[in-house]
Amino acid sequence: MNDVEIRRRVDAVWRIEGTRIVATLSRVVGDVGLAEDLAHEAVAEALEQWPRSGVPRNAGAWLTAVAKRRAIDGWRRQERLDQRYEVIARDLGTVTDEEWEPVRDDVLKLVFTACHPVLKREAQVALTLRVVGGLSTEELARLFLTSVPTMQQRIVRAKKTLSAARVPYEVPEPPEWRERLSGVLGVIYLIFTEGYAATAGETWMRRDLAQEAVRLGRVLATLVPREPEVHGLLALMELQASRFAARVGADGRPVLLAAQDRRRWDRGQIARGLTALERSDALGRGRGPYALQAAIAACHAGAPAVDATDWPQIVLLYEALEQLTRNPVVTLNKIVAISMVSGAGAALEILDAEVDDRALAGSHLLPSVRGELLTRLGRTVDARIELERARELTANGAQRRVLEEKIAAL
Incomplete structure (x- = not known):
């Protein structure tokens, strides 16, 4: 293989195995920041060695073993050989496929560590998306509508804070x-949403991220079965993920909800989502933000077509969600639902009256919705202006192509 092919293979291995490698190393060294540094050093060594030796059969195990050796070298240089060194060194020469398999909730421990209360919420989310979701600093900066240097500083500070506070790598006591829990749920949801609708790149979705978020949600539901919002979040993710096969066409192009072949929706996953929502409701503490969103997703899942959807019920659910969250994106979604009940004109009036442009500055969502409503009203000149503005604001190539198709259709 040439260098370009090797780099592609390394990138593929990192996308698939990176989170688990960092999680496994965090368990070994007890420091999330150090674990990530060691993993990246191992990747650098792979780029150097694999062109000569070839890609190992179990690339994840190879990277983990190299990172462990680097950890031991560091301890040796610092004259910190302790029991951890002895245990690792004894077995290091025979890393097998079985040894590579991490403890079932290793990644969940990584999330709980990154969501420790010593970090501010924005730092919790950024660090977890970095070490668990594998997002680049550039992607994180776009996701949080901030600069790359600011995001770099945020991540570095978060790692240093965890290290200084000697935060243990573990799931906390009950x-x-x-x-x-609130921070962990928020982080898992953000990982899922980044997978459901990628902020950047050329792909419409990052299914690996979304599937990892669903897996984390399932593990969390077994750890805290009496928490309704845990089941609510799991229900939301299962129901949304059930549409994945229908959200992309055979040519890789995005397929919007109205055009999706609902026969391709995963009925088994829908059933799991509805069961999780029932478990949330059965706890009798009312629906929180995640359960309300899951209830909205359930309305879509149960409808045979867009026109047969219970849009009035969806409007009511969005109004309840809006009161709980005061989130402008929720308001936008409510307005879209209102347009399905009362028409685009009524929805546009509400949008202009209720949505503050400053709250969504830098986001393509507001001009996208406004452009769609104007299109339905036949105001094509105004619609084109809004859709072109949305196209300029989006960092995702697939989303940009959807907007370009809408502009061309005008």
Whole structure:
């Protein structure tokens, strides 16, 4: 293989195995920042060695073994040979496929560590998406509508804070769960949404990220089965993920909800989502933000077509969600639902009256919705202006092509 092919293989291995490698190393060295540094050093060594030796059969195990050796070298240089060194060194020469398999909730431990209360919420989310989701600094900067240097500083500070506070790499004891749960749920949801609709790149979705978020949600539901919003989030992710096969055409182009072949929706995953929502409701504490969103997704999942969807019920659910979250994106989604009930004209009036442009500055969502409503009203000149503005604001290539098709159709 030439260098370009090797780099592609390394990139592929990192996308698939990177999170688990960092999680496994975090368990070994007890420091998330150090674990990520060691993993990247191992990747650099792979780029150097694999062109000569070839790609190992189990590339994830190879990278993990190299990173462990680098950790031992560091301890040796610092004269910190302790029991951890002895245990690792004893077995290091015979890394097998079985040894590579991490403890089932290793990644979940990584999330709980990154969501420790010593970090501010924005740092929790950024660090987890970096070390668990594998997002680049550039992607994170676009996701948070900030600059790359600002995001770099945020991640570095978060790692240093965890290290200085000697935060253990573990799932906390039950009395600490409630304190940490809100941050963990928020992070898992953001990982899922980045997978469901990628902020950047040329692909419409990042299914690997979304599937990892669903897996984390399932594990979390077994850890805290009496928390309704855990089941609510899991229900939301299962129901949304059920559409994945229908969201992309055979040519790789995005397929929007109205045009999706609903026969391709995963009925098994829909059933799992509805069961999780029932479990959330059965706990009798009312629906929180995730359960409300899951209920909206359930309305779509149960409808045979867009026109047969219970849009009035969806409007009511969005109004309840809006009161809980005060989130402008929720308001936008409510307005789209209103347009399905009362028409585009009524929806546009509400949009202009209720949505502050400053709240969504830098986002393509507001001009996208406004452009869609104007298109339905036949105001093509105004619609073109809004859709072109949305096209300029989006960083995702697939999303940009969808907007370009809408502009061309005008």
